[in-house]
Amino acid sequence: MPGKKIYFVTDAHLGAGHDSMLREKQLCSLLEQMKADAAMVVFLGDIFDFWFTYKHVVPRGHIRLLGRMAELADAGVKLHFFIGNHDMWLFDYLSSQMDITMHDDPATLLFDGKKFLVGHGDGLGHLDRRYDCLRRIFRCRLNQRLFALLPQWMTFGLALGWSGHSRKGHIKKNPTIFEYQGDDREGIVLYCKQRLNQEPFDYCVFGHRHTPLTRPITAPNGNQTLYVNVGDWLIHRNYAVYSDGHLTLHDWQT
Numbered sequence: 001m002p003g004k005k006i007y008f009v010t011d012a013h014l015g016a017g018h019d020s021m022l023r024e025k026q027l028c029s030l031l032e033q034m035k036a037d038a039a040m041v042v043f044l045g046d047i048f049d050f051w052f053t054y055k056h057v058v059p060r061g062h063i064r065l066l067g068r069m070a071e072l073a074d075a076g077v078k079l080h081f082f083i084g085n086h087d088m089w090l091f092d093y094l095s096s097q098m099d100i101t102m103h104d105d106p107a108t109l110l111f112d113g114k115k116f117l118v119g120h121g122d123g124l125g126h127l128d129r130r131y132d133c134l135r136r137i138f139r140c141r142l143n144q145r146l147f148a149l150l151p152q153w154m155t156f157g158l159a160l161g162w163s164g165h166s167r168k169g170h171i172k173k174n175p176t177i178f179e180y181q182g183d184d185r186e187g188i189v190l191y192c193k194q195r196l197n198q199e200p201f202d203y204c205v206f207g208h209r210h211t212p213l214t215r216p217i218t219a220p221n222g223n224q225t226l227y228v229n230v231g232d233w234l235i236h237r238n239y240a241v242y243s244d245g246h247l248t249l250h251d252w253q254t
């Protein structure tokens with residue numbers, strides 16, 4: 001320890017659905033395997049379906065995962081967490097409990113001489129004005145303070161109900177929402193091309209789209225990169241691994 005690989009996991013949405021505990025246990029078994037060879041573990045967001053960190057109170061659940069994460073951090077594995085649109089209100093909870101770097105926005109990670117552009121993926125490419133506006137409201141400090149004043153039965157009831165409702169609503173409105181929308185309609189790809197046009201990246205690694213995908217992309221200036229969408233742990237139970245100059249997607253096996 002630490003080892004030689006980077007592991008990427010995303011979108012477990014723990015707390016959603018009846019199989020949440022099973023998903024959490026499966027994710028923990030992957031984290032157990034990581035102990036053997038991980039130098040870095042990157043959580044790409046929406047690991048929790050909803051979270052709100054109060055000053056003195058911790059939301060119930062997810063104890064196995066939190067314990068495993070702390071265990072990896074304590075063993076010297078570098079942990080990164082990119083907040084998603086579902087767990088954007090983790091604030092400093094994880095970083096107060098373990099050695100982990102929290103990211104509110106996409107960031108550049110360097111490893112093994114390679115440059116990674118990494119993020120969750122929501123709100124990129126500015127294709128959805130309504131969502132941009134909502135995101136600003138949710139990320140506003142004052143609104144977060146006001147939300148914290150509401151009774152917890154109300155905030156959690158509201159958020160978890162809305163999360164499920166919004167997921168079903170999106171699928172109903174657009175049944176192909178989780179399919180690749182094309183290079184000119186995928187917000188993350190548009191964002192990556194824009195960034196790639198300014199500086200080179202070896203890899204762009206994101207989540208949020210719930211569909212695993214590996215795709216070479218080229219910026220207008222000719223810079224090329226490999227875009228990898230890790231998929232999710234909600235439906236697919238997949239993850240990505242960087243090792244020895246290769247970034248690959250994997251299905252989790254029991």
Ligand SMILES: [Mn+2]
Binds near residue numbers: 209
């Ligand atoms: Mn998301």
